[in-house]
Amino acid sequence: MAVVAEKHKTAYDLIAEGAEIKPKATYRSFDESTAEDWAAIITHNQEVPDSSVLELCLDHLERLKSPQPASPVDRYEHSLQTTSRAWRDGHDGDGQYIAAALLHDIGDFFAPHNHGEFCASVLKPYVRPEIYWLVKHHELGQGYHFFHHLGADRNAREKVRAHPYAELCFDFCDKYDQTAFDPDYDTMPLDAFMPSLQRVFERPLRETEPQDD
Ligand SMILES: [Fe+2]
């Protein structure tokens, strides 16, 4: 009689069949880990909603209120103003564009030289690829409007112009991001955008496996 090898059970198999899940993984290295260990971790992680990611994002947004005496408006006002302009231009949709507009500068403290990448990485599991790309490259797109005052090439963004998502990114920069420094603008409150944010961060759109861009 042919011997059929038993399929190796994964952590997901154990959870699906209602196996008893241990309270804590006990490996000392990943090489030692078992499906039972990973079932414990996955089960616990399911109890931590992704809304906690939104709370962290809102914490970072709050930090943008730090004084910038030389700037026309602080970065918090800039973020809300960018979002207000996009909202009033009809970009509510499924909330992803609004989430991008509101959070696009949250990395300014941790990654002042590549804050677009910072925010894009946070948003990546929750948004469509074009929204991810928009946020990641907005510093380059935005540069058209001021790089020449700093001795840099304002047309540096042309090197990515051929990318299928470039127009969406440049449109965001031209219409909403670079124009959002007006101290007299009628900026909308954060509460107006919370339903959009909650929709976006409700659950990831895709698995967070390492991906190339
Ligand atoms: Fe920015």
Ligand SMILES: [Fe+2]
């Ligand atoms: Fe900005």
